Amino acid sequence: MKTSRIISAILALVLTGAALLAGCGSDDSDDASGGGGGVELVATTMQLQDFARQVGGERVDVTGVLGPDDEPHEYEPTPADADAISGADVVVENGANLDEWLDDLLANAGGEAIRVTAVEGIDLLPTEEEGFPGDPHVWHDPVAAKQMVDNVADGLAEADPDGRGSYERNAEAYKREIDGMSRQIRSELEAIAPAQRKLVTTHDAFGYFGRAYDIDIVGTVLPSVTTETETSGRQVRELVETIESENVAAIFTERGVDPKLERQIAEEAGVDVETGLYADVLGADGSGAEEFIDAELANAEAIAAALTR
Amino acid sequence: MASPSGSSGDPSPDQSEASPDPPEAALAVDRVSVAYGDRVALEEVSFQLKGGTFAGVLGPNGAGKTTLLRALLGTVPATGTIALRGRTAYVPQLTTVSESFPVDALGVVVMGRYPRLGWRRRPGPGDRRLAGELLDQVGLGDRARSPFGSLSGGQRQRVLVARALAQEGEVLLLDEPLTGIDAPSQATILRVIRAECAAGRTVVMTTHDLAQAARECDRLLLLNRTLIADGAAQEVLRAEVLGRAYEAEVLLLDGQAALIDEGAHHHPPAKPGGLR
Amino acid sequence: MLDWLADPWTSALMRRAFLEAALVAGLCGVLGCFVLVRGLAFLGEAIAHTVVLGVVLAFLAGVPAAAGGAVLAVVTVLLTSAIEKDPRFSVDTAMGVLLPSLFGAGVALIALTDGYRSSLADVLFGAILATTQADLAFAVAACVLTALLLALTGKELVLVAFDRTVAQAMGYRAGLLDLLLLGVVALTVVVSLRAVGNVLLAGLLLGPPVTARLLCRTFWTMAASSAGLGVGAAVAGLYLSWYVEIGGGPAIVLILASMFTLVAMAKRLTGGGRAGERHNASPAGYAPGL
Numbered sequence: 001m002k003t004s005r006i007i008s009a010i011l012a013l014v015l016t017g018a019a020l021l022a023g024c025g026s027d028d029s030d031d032a033s034g035g036g037g038g039v040e041l042v043a044t045t046m047q048l049q050d051f052a053r054q055v056g057g058e059r060v061d062v063t064g065v066l067g068p069d070d071e072p073h074e075y076e077p078t079p080a081d082a083d084a085i086s087g088a089d090v091v092v093e094n095g096a097n098l099d100e101w102l103d104d105l106l107a108n109a110g111g112e113a114i115r116v117t118a119v120e121g122i123d124l125l126p127t128e129e130e131g132f133p134g135d136p137h138v139w140h141d142p143v144a145a146k147q148m149v150d151n152v153a154d155g156l157a158e159a160d161p162d163g164r165g166s167y168e169r170n171a172e173a174y175k176r177e178i179d180g181m182s183r184q185i186r187s188e189l190e191a192i193a194p195a196q197r198k199l200v201t202t203h204d205a206f207g208y209f210g211r212a213y214d215i216d217i218v219g220t221v222l223p224s225v226t227t228e229t230e231t232s233g234r235q236v237r238e239l240v241e242t243i244e245s246e247n248v249a250a251i252f253t254e255r256g257v258d259p260k261l262e263r264q265i266a267e268e269a270g271v272d273v274e275t276g277l278y279a280d281v282l283g284a285d286g287s288g289a290e291e292f293i294d295a296e297l298a299n300a301e302a303i304a305a306a307l308t309r
Numbered sequence: 310m311a312s313p314s315g316s317s318g319d320p321s322p323d324q325s326e327a328s329p330d331p332p333e334a335a336l337a338v339d340r341v342s343v344a345y346g347d348r349v350a351l352e353e354v355s356f357q358l359k360g361g362t363f364a365g366v367l368g369p370n371g372a373g374k375t376t377l378l379r380a381l382l383g384t385v386p387a388t389g390t391i392a393l394r395g396r397t398a399y400v401p402q403l404t405t406v407s408e409s410f411p412v413d414a415l416g417v418v419v420m421g422r423y424p425r426l427g428w429r430r431r432p433g434p435g436d437r438r439l440a441g442e443l444l445d446q447v448g449l450g451d452r453a454r455s456p457f458g459s460l461s462g463g464q465r466q467r468v469l470v471a472r473a474l475a476q477e478g479e480v481l482l483l484d485e486p487l488t489g490i491d492a493p494s495q496a497t498i499l500r501v502i503r504a505e506c507a508a509g510r511t512v513v514m515t516t517h518d519l520a521q522a523a524r525e526c527d528r529l530l531l532l533n534r535t536l537i538a539d540g541a542a543q544e545v546l547r548a549e550v551l552g553r554a555y556e557a558e559v560l561l562l563d564g565q566a567a568l569i570d571e572g573a574h575h576h577p578p579a580k581p582g583g584l585r
Numbered sequence: 586m587l588d589w590l591a592d593p594w595t596s597a598l599m600r601r602a603f604l605e606a607a608l609v610a611g612l613c614g615v616l617g618c619f620v621l622v623r624g625l626a627f628l629g630e631a632i633a634h635t636v637v638l639g640v641v642l643a644f645l646a647g648v649p650a651a652a653g654g655a656v657l658a659v660v661t662v663l664l665t666s667a668i669e670k671d672p673r674f675s676v677d678t679a680m681g682v683l684l685p686s687l688f689g690a691g692v693a694l695i696a697l698t699d700g701y702r703s704s705l706a707d708v709l710f711g712a713i714l715a716t717t718q719a720d721l722a723f724a725v726a727a728c729v730l731t732a733l734l735l736a737l738t739g740k741e742l743v744l745v746a747f748d749r750t751v752a753q754a755m756g757y758r759a760g761l762l763d764l765l766l767l768g769v770v771a772l773t774v775v776v777s778l779r780a781v782g783n784v785l786l787a788g789l790l791l792g793p794p795v796t797a798r799l800l801c802r803t804f805w806t807m808a809a810s811s812a813g814l815g816v817g818a819a820v821a822g823l824y825l826s827w828y829v830e831i832g833g834g835p836a837i838v839l840i841l842a843s844m845f846t847l848v849a850m851a852k853r854l855t856g857g858g859r860a861g862e863r864h865n866a867s868p869a870g871y872a873p874g875l
Contacts, residue, residue, distance in 0.1 A: 069698075223830075230710055230832030233599060233823060240596070260707075260715035268598045382754045399754035410622060410747045411804045420744050424755045428737050456802050476755070 039160045042084050043092040044099040045072055046282040047139045048118055048152070050292040052092055054174040055153045059163045063088070065099075068255075068284035072098050073226040077105045086111040089159045092152055095119040096136035098280075116155030118148040125207045127225045135225050137280070139292070141208035142182035146175045181293045182212075185300040189213050192307045199303065200243060200251045202262060203227050205279035215303070218246050221253075221262050227280075236265060243269040250306045254279040274306045334392070335360040335511040336381070336480060341389035343376050350376040351387070354536045358513070358528065360394070360479075363506045365526035366515040367545075369555050372533040374515040375402075378482050381513070395479025396424075400469050402484045408458045414468045415440050415453040421475025436475075443471040448497050463494025470498055474505075481505055483514040487521065499525055519546060593827040598714065602833060605716040606819035608724040609780045610789060610837075612731060612773045614815035617794040618808045619766055622746050627680060628665055628767070629790050632774040633783045634684045635661045637708065638691030641698060654778070657687075658771035666767065711782030713823070713833035720779060727776045731769045742766055743804050781834040789815065792841035796848050818844055 038061040043049040049064040056062065063084045066072055072094075085091055086109040093102045095117035106115070122144045124134025138144040153171040157164040189197075197215045199206060203222040210217040219242045223235050242248070243265075250272045253259040259273055266273045277299050283289030289298045334357040343351040351373045358364055366374050379385040382399055398421070418440035419432045426432065444450050447467040449460075457465060466486055473481055481502070487495045502512050506527075516522050522529055523542040531538040531545050537554045538545040545551075593599040620626055636654040643653025668679045735742070745752045745759050753759050777786055797811035822837030831839070 230835070231714060232830045232832055232836075233593065233602070233714060233825075233827035234830055236598060236714055237593075237596065237827060240598075260712055260717070264598045264601070264715050264717065268596060383756075384750075384753045397754070399751055401748065401750040401754070405750045406748045407622075407746070411798065411802055411807050412743075412747060413803055416803055417747075420740075420747070420751075423740055423744060426740075428741070431740065454802075472751075482754075 039090065039156060039163070040088045041090040041092065041156070042088040042113070044102060045094050047292050048092045048094060048148070050282065051149050051152050055149060055167050055170045056156055057166060057170050059160065059166060060156060066281065068281050070281065071227055072280045073228050075099070075101055077101055081105060082109040085109040085113065088113040090114045090116060090155050092116040092118060092155065094136055096124055096134055096138070097132045098136035100131070114155055114159050116151055118151050120151055122147050125211070129224050129226060132225055135204065135207045137205045137225070138208055140206060140296070141212040142178050143212070144208060145292070146178055149174055149178070177293060181296055184297060185213060188300045188304045189215065191304055195247070196249060196307045198246055198248045200239070200248050201277065201279065202252070202254045202257060203279070218242055218248060221251065221265060231261060239265060240269045243271060249309065250274045252277045252303070252306070255283070272306070274302060276302050334358060335394045336513070337390070337392040339390040341380055341387050341391060343373070343380050343385055343387045349534065351380065352535045353389070354532070356530060356536060356539050358511050360509045360511055361506050362528055363502060363512045363526050364514070364528040364530060365522035366513060366530045366532055367517065367519060367522055368532035372554070374532055375484055377532065378484055378513070378515060381482060393480055396476060397480040397482060398473035398476040398478035400473045400481070400483040400486055403462060403466055403469070406465070406469065410457065412457050413454050414444060414449060414457055414460065417457050417468050418443055418471045418475050421472040424476065440471070440475055443474050444468070446474070447471045447501060461491070463490035466490050467494055467497055470501055474501070479510055481510055481512045483512070485515055487516060487518065593824060599823065599827065601716040601721060602713050602823055603820060605721055605724055605780055606713055606823055606833070606837065607816045608728055609777050610793070610815035610819035611812045612728055613777055613789045614793045614812035615735070615808045616731065616770050616773050617790040618797070618804065618811050619742065619746065620770060620790060621794040621798070622804070625770070626787070626791060628662070628770065629774055629787060631665060631680060631684055632658045632661050632771055633778060633786050634688040636775060636778055638687050638694065641691055641694045645698060654775045655772065658775050659768070662767040662771050666763070707782065709782045710785060710832060711778065711780050711834045713780050716780070724776050727772050730772065734765055734769055738762060738765065781837065785834045785838045788838040788841050792838070792845055793818065796845045799848050799852050814844060
């Protein structure tokens with residue numbers, strides 16, 4: 001009968017399609033290439049993927065879990081991720097509950113990887129959010145970023161003692177680059193008058209940035225260090241009042257997020273919406289911000305441009 | 310092609326002068342067949358009913374009684390010719406109506422007015438007054454505001470009959486209206502039916518109570534996929550005739566009641582037909 | 586006291602949210618009654634699942650999300666209709682296989698689509714506080730369409746729900762009326778999803794009707810009460826969100842749940858209502874399906 005044919009066809013199409021799509025996995029960054037001889041490293045966040053490449057050089061094959069379209073706080077691991085982890089020598093996570101989904105993934109995937117927690121040794125900014133030992137967005141502070149680079153290098157050296165020298169050299173070189181970045185950011189932001197050094201962002205991801213570069217994060221649209229939260233009417237009211245009373249110039253949203261609520265709040269408060277900060281992820285291919293340093297510089301440029309207008 | 314209610318029937322050529330009931334057929338069915346897929350439910354059924362007739366449709370379960378009504382209403386595709394004079398109102402089996410729907414007795418009867426109102430118009434005070442009167446007629450005037458679901462089976466059946474009357478049709482079709490309801494309700498419904506017939510309307514009722522049908526109906530139609538017999542009670546309720554319809558042992562008692570044992574055959578066993 | 590009542594209305598954002606919530610709650614309140622008496626609750630859930638796929642497809646095609654959602658909603662309605670009519674399929678099984686597949690396909694597609702970031706919170710809980718003028722226009726259009734349909738065919742829709750057999754006997758095309766009803770239900774679900782999200786949709790679509798059923802005896806008083814309760818809960822919920830730290834959608838559903846509990850308890854305490862009356866608030870007692 002016609003009905004059953006149509007239904008069977010739809011079912012077959014959907015199930016086949018879904019199976020194919022799911023099987024492809026959601027790797028947006030480098031696949032482990034070659035494989036022979038190189039140290040297999042899996043890193044969760046794009047920042048860590050970049051650090052691992054900078055430190056590892058040619059000795060290390062980096063596979064990433066998160067891509068520019070993934071929200072670290074809400075990520076659902078795929079079978080491809082488990083696959084990569086089971087074959088990895090080193091797994092690098094951010095820690096502080098940013099990538100808490102890694103725990104289950106590690107448990108299920110098996111394998112014998114060395115686990116590196118990038119925030120180890122770093123003093124976390126406090127947060128009230130349940131489940132978080134502190135604010136996990138440490139990489140926006142260049143001092144913390146350098147510590148993360150060292151942690152990655154240590155982890156690689158543990159997995160591959162022969163490469164220790166290379167890793168330490170690469171780490172030192174990269175840390176100098178980070179210092180250079182930090183100076184450049186400071187000078188970019190110098191142009192902003194003290195009274196204007198205030199930031200309102202989508203979620204509370206820039207606490208460390210603010211502390212490092214003397215910018216005040218006066219409020220966030222999502223009232224938390226995580227995106228898995230909902231804003232109440234009261235919080236909207238308080239944010240609008242803050243924006244008005246503190247004369248904040250703009251609301252900054254994160255790249256790739258549809259700024260629906262931000263627009264409504266900005267309209268209410270009479271300010272602009274600036275899109276394009278790299279908060280939790282780095283840029284997609286072709287964006288010019290595929291690497292950590294470029295993304296941080298892009299952020300600084302955008303902030304300076306908006307707050308000096 | 311079956312023509313639904315609303316079309317006029319073919320008038321018979323000879324008109325009677327003084328008869329209060331026009332002699333032309335109010336309902337004419339000619340070689341009507343209905344098939345559900347491969348299964349033939351009705352085969353070449355033909356009969357005619359004059360205005361004012363109370364016809365009872367009898368037959369075992371699965372004989373096609375409900376199908377015949379559906380064919381008359383046009384809700385099921387049928388071959389052959391069906392001609393109905395005037396509007397047709399339908400009283401369905403009680404089990405097909407929702408018991409827990411939020412509606413009161415008056416509301417149900419008012420629903421009978423919908424076809425006359427058309428799409429946009431809402432029922433008015435006139436409609437509600439008529440509905441109230443009809444509820445009085447079936448003895449439920451004081452229950453107008455009672456939720457439909459709170460009424461007993463017999464009361465609900467009476468409300469459905471009132472609703473059918475509200476449609477002011479020329480033909481009234483009822484599907485097993487007396488089955489399983491209390492005796493006073495049955496009596497009320499039969500009284501209403503007789504009044505309708507007296508006013509010239511044609512009533513067709515399906516039932517499996519042979520004795521009751523014999524007592525109340527002017528005409529009996531014995532159905533089992535085909536029309537096995539058509540006529541008055543004494544012609545139809547005969548052992549050999551019933552035997553053909555029920556495909557079972559038929560025992561006649563004092564020529565009026567019959568005992569039927571259907572247990573041996575593929576029809577599900579029915580209640581013994583009306584031994585009173 | 587007056588200050589306390591008036592305060593949220595000083596915010597343009599809240600005014601939009603109030604209006605959207607009221608429109609959506611009113612729609613759901615009235616149509617939810619049809620969904621309830623027709624046993625169509627699963628359909629609301631079905632559409633909520635498949636709309637996700639529609640939104641992603643719309644993104645890929647470069648058309649507004651609402652268009653994709655609406656198309657998938659219509660597809661779901663037609664599919665459900667066909668499955669229900671075919672006696673060889675168990676609706677539960679068919680839906681049980683189809684819905685997760687379509688939803689899964691939507692989620693998979695989201696993961697694979699470059700440049701598409703959906704906020705999980707928005708999908709699940711809606712974003713009533715982010716209501717735009719465009720959203721309001723969409724909601725108003727849905728209300729107008731529904732009002733038109735009910736003005737023309739309202740009493741017939743009730744008739745078909747109560748006694749489909751007789752409706753057909755009277756000459757009404759029950760199948761066509763079904764499709765019209767399902768069409769506005771689908772539209773309502775799409776509009777409501779943007780406001781309150783997947784998880785809370787059922788609450789808004791069924792909560793007020795189920796509560797109103799405890800209070801009313803006839804369909805249209807039930808529909809009006811349901812709409813009233815829905816709008817009341819929506820407004821109260823937003824007040825709650827303004828003064829306490831709860832998101833808009835969850836606050837509304839919290840009020841709805843409290844409402845139902847209060848009414849149900851009150852009925853119990855006052856002797857279970859009118860003597861001799863038997864009706865139940867659960868969909869199980871109604872004429873099922875299409």
